[in-house]
Amino acid sequence: MKPLLRGASQLLAVIAGLSFFVGGRVISAVSRTEWVLAEVEGIGVAFLCGLLAFVAKSVADNFDQDNNRNE
Numbered sequence: 001m002k003p004l005l006r007g008a009s010q011l012l013a014v015i016a017g018l019s020f021f022v023g024g025r026v027i028s029a030v031s032r033t034e035w036v037l038a039e040v041e042g043i044g045v046a047f048l049c050g051l052l053a054f055v056a057k058s059v060a061d062n063f064d065q066d067n068n069r070n071e
Contacts, residue, residue: 005060012053019044 025040028035
């Protein structure tokens with residue numbers, strides 16, 4: 001479970017970075033929304049993915065600590 005969470009954390013961090021830099025342009029081009037609204041949505045997606053990456057990494061680190069306490 002720990003390697004899966006670490007991999008998910010890294011993947012979510014990459015998605016957050018890409019969404020921050022190009023998410024607004026992609027959203028604006030695909031859905032034909034206003035550019036400013038699309039940029040805000042892109043930053044929101046980046047924040048959400050970054051938060052989920054942090055949570056996944058924290059949970060993976062806690063697995064290691066819990067295993068040391070039980071042994």
